[in-house]
Amino acid sequence: MALWSPRTRTSPASATTSLRTALQHALAGDLPAAEIVLADAARIDSSSTDLYLALASVYRARGEVGRAIQIHQNLLLRPELSDEIRHEALLGLALDFQTGGFLRRAIGSFREWDGATDAIVDVLTDDQHAGFHRHSPVEHIILGLDRLTLA
Secondary structure, three states, X not given: OOOOOOXXXXXXXXXXHHXXXXXXXXXXXXXXXXXXXXXXXHHHOOOOHHHHHHHHHHHHHOOOHHHHHHHHHHHHOOOOOOHHHHHHHHHHHHXXXXXXXXXXXXXXXXXXXXXXXXXXXXXXXXXXXXXXXXOOHHHHHHHHHHHHHHO
């Protein structure tokens, strides 16, 4: 019985399989298992931005905001990053900051993200002035978009 088995480099198909498996774990409420699958896949294929974005989301959901921030900031340092992935990483970073209570930094990241609306920034600014965190990141976005449709 072998105690060690060599790992082969992850192919795009296996990165997709890892994402699918992690999603199944996350939907089942097993975030630690989702983290293990994504972290293992990211160690094998460090070029996959999708794996890192998913891993950062798992960290944020588990309350490990510092780790999520670190992943998003490291992704943003990559020179070959497409605009789409850059925007996704900026949005993730803004949500990380907001979840961690760093509202000024969240506002700054939302402003840097091209998809941000003034209503989203206004909701965050209202919370900052109120001095507390009332809503989840998803609620902030929904509330911000609701303000746009009601106005």
